[in-house]
Amino acid sequence: MQSSKPSHTGDRQKIGHSRHPVDDRPHHPDDDRRLLRVILAVPVVLLTLAAAFFLWLAINTRPNGDWDQAAYGGIELACALAVVLAGVVGALWLAPSVRRVMRWPWAVPAVVLGVAAVVRWVSSGA
Numbered sequence: 001m002q003s004s005k006p007s008h009t010g011d012r013q014k015i016g017h018s019r020h021p022v023d024d025r026p027h028h029p030d031d032d033r034r035l036l037r038v039i040l041a042v043p044v045v046l047l048t049l050a051a052a053f054f055l056w057l058a059i060n061t062r063p064n065g066d067w068d069q070a071a072y073g074g075i076e077l078a079c080a081l082a083v084v085l086a087g088v089v090g091a092l093w094l095a096p097s098v099r100r101v102m103r104w105p106w107a108v109p110a111v112v113l114g115v116a117a118v119v120r121w122v123s124s125g126a
Helices: 011-015 029-060 068-093 096-101 108-122
Strands: none
Touching: 029 068, 029 096, 029 108, 068 096, 068 108
């Protein structure tokens, strides 16, 4: 009795099977998101750390008196830089493509630092 299917040596390639074990794994969409999250985390973390540094600088700068305009100017500049850096993180996170990959906890520290910098700026008394 003969088989109705002809025997071909290339059947394995026609069906789409591969002998490589990595190719047999199903592709999961979160695999790409994880790499993209790591790539996007670099600027978000660096900008947040820079905002934290400028806020720390603004909080630790103490004027010698009401006449010390240089210290008040330094406080205002440090607060302004912290607000701008926090705003850049917030603007980056507002992009829909970034929001799909990085959830809100990534942007919260920068926003909190920005709000604290605004509070320090307003209360600086310059």
